[in-house]
Amino acid sequence: MGEKLYPYAVARIRMLERSLLTEKNYIQMAEAKNADEAMKILLEAGYGELGQADSKNFESLLSAQLAKAYSDVSELVSDGNFMDVFLYKNDYHNIKVLIKGEISGINADNYLIDGGTVDAEVLKTAFATKNFNAVPYYMREAITAAYEAYARVQSGQAVDIVLDKAAFKQINMTASSCGSSFVKKYVEYQCDITNLKTFFRIKTMRRPFETFAEVFIPGGMLTLDAFKAAYSGETPWSGLKGTIYYEMCAEGMPKGFTVFERLCDNFIMSYIKDAKYKSLTMEPMVAYIYARETEVKTVRIIMSGKINGIEADIIKERLRDSYV
Numbered sequence: 272m273g274e275k276l277y278p279y280a281v282a283r284i285r286m287l288e289r290s291l292l293t294e295k296n297y298i299q300m301a302e303a304k305n306a307d308e309a310m311k312i313l314l315e316a317g318y319g320e321l322g323q324a325d326s327k328n329f330e331s332l333l334s335a336q337l338a339k340a341y342s343d344v345s346e347l348v349s350d351g352n353f354m355d356v357f358l359y360k361n362d363y364h365n366i367k368v369l370i371k372g373e374i375s376g377i378n379a380d381n382y383l384i385d386g387g388t389v390d391a392e393v394l395k396t397a398f399a400t401k402n403f404n405a406v407p408y409y410m411r412e413a414i415t416a417a418y419e420a421y422a423r424v425q426s427g428q429a430v431d432i433v434l435d436k437a438a439f440k441q442i443n444m445t446a447s448s449c450g451s452s453f454v455k456k457y458v459e460y461q462c463d464i465t466n467l468k469t470f471f472r473i474k475t476m477r478r479p480f481e482t483f484a485e486v487f488i489p490g491g492m493l494t495l496d497a498f499k500a501a502y503s504g505e506t507p508w509s510g511l512k513g514t515i516y517y518e519m520c521a522e523g524m525p526k527g528f529t530v531f532e533r534l535c536d537n538f539i540m541s542y543i544k545d546a547k548y549k550s551l552t553m554e555p556m557v558a559y560i561y562a563r564e565t566e567v568k569t570v571r572i573i574m575s576g577k578i579n580g581i582e583a584d585i586i587k588e589r590l591r592d593s594y595v
Contacts, residue, residue: 275450275552275553276551276552277348277551277552277553277556278550278551280348280553280556281549281550281551281552281555281556283343283347284344284556284559285555287340287343287559288555288559288562288594288595289595290317291562291566291593291594291595292316292566292569292570292593292595293593293595294590294592294593296313297569297573297587297590297593298590299312300312300313300570300573300574300577301573301576301577301583301586301587301590302583302587303577305577306326306574306577306578307326309326309573309574309577310326310329313329313332313570313574318332318336318570319335326574326577329570329571329574330571333567333570333571334384334385334386336563336566336567337386337563337564337567338385338386340559340560340563340564341354341357341358341386344556344559344560347556348553348556352445352448352449353445353446353449353451353454353553353556353557354560355441355442355445356442356445356446356449356454356457356458356557357560357561357564358386358388359387359388359438359441359442359445360438360442361384361385361386361387362387362388362394362410363410363413363434363438364384364387365383365384365387365389365391366394366410366413366414366417366434367430367431367434368382368383369383369394369395369398370398370414370417370418370421370430370434371427371430373398374421374430380395383395388407389405389406389407389410393405393406409437410437412437413433413434413437413438416433416437417429417434417437420432420433432485432486435486435488436488436489439462439465439488439489439490440489440490442458442461442490443458443462443489443490446458451552451557453545453546453552453553453554454553454557456542457539457542457543457557457561458490459490459491459492460491460539460542461491462488462491463491463492463493463516464535464538464539465488465491466487466491466493466498467516467520467535468528468531468532468535469486469487470483470498470501470502471507471520471524471531472528474502475507475528480498480499483498483502484499492514492515493516497514506524506525507520507524508520508521508525516538519534519535519538522534523535529588529589530588533588533589533590533591536565536568536591537591537592539561540561540562540565540591540592540594541592543557543558543561543562543594544558544594558594559594561594562593562594562595565592566593566594568591569590569591569593572586572590572591573586573590
């Protein structure tokens with residue numbers, strides 16, 4: 272049986288792609304004289320309304336733009352579950368926030384985000400009442416495991432490790448069940464990239480390999496054994512020779528984490544851009560969501576840089592590739 276076709280949805284996505292920010296937009300924002308001027312450029316490019324040129328509310332503006340992207344694609348493909356691949360991370364972010372808020376006694380409301388498979392208010396109520404019946408069973412299991420991990424070691428990092436693994440497990444299962452090789456490969460790349468970033472941090476800090484093994488996320492093409500072999504290499508990247516990630520690692524790792532992280536994001540974008548040549552299948556919808564997420568990340572980098580007085584040239588070095 273062939274892959275399902277979405278001619279109307281793809282046509283609509285092609286229209287939405289026209290509103291994506293371009294590299295020129297990014298450069299103009301980075302070179303703006305201050306944060307308010309950068310915000311004005313963002314609004315003129317189609318974010319929000321032109322009466323909102325206040326750099327202090329840029330986060331709410333980004334959240335609204337991302338929520339709209341999720342909503343737009345969900346409405347176009349109501350019978351598909353591939354969107355959950357993008358939404359689970361928001362669920363597990365909220366679960367982390369609520370658990371850590373409870374542990375620390377700090378009100379976590381301001382750190383909750385919209386756009387998950389479970390409404391943030393539903394999760395908030397579940398934690399407040401300790402009644403998790405409205406939460407999917409796999410999230411309930413992850414929440415229980417996170418509490419148990421914290422009880423053993425009294426560490427917020429233990430909570431992160433449990434929930435990150437649970438999130439990727441669910442993402443992998445959904446990717447495998449949605450029937451798209453494009454989505455499955457996207458998730459495999461995301462697993463590998465996540466592990467590569469963690470590997471580089473831990474290796475640079477000269478922590479033992481066991482530290483990495485504890486946080487390793489299964490589901491990618493790079494196995495734990497592959498990382499173990501790479502860990503003993505002369506450099507963090509030399510042990511990755513022969514993999515599709517070697518050139519990226521050899522270029523970025525010697526320049527530090529900021530450059531390496533940018534190249535990792537650009538690696539995924541390079542894969543996603545293949546969707547430009549698809550006209551009927553779900554690839555353009557997947558690509559549009561990733562493009563919006565990357566756009567939001569890039570705008571956040573720019574706005575944070577402008578607010579903190581970082582020079583334009585330094586900000587420009589951190590910009591991600593644009594989809595358009």
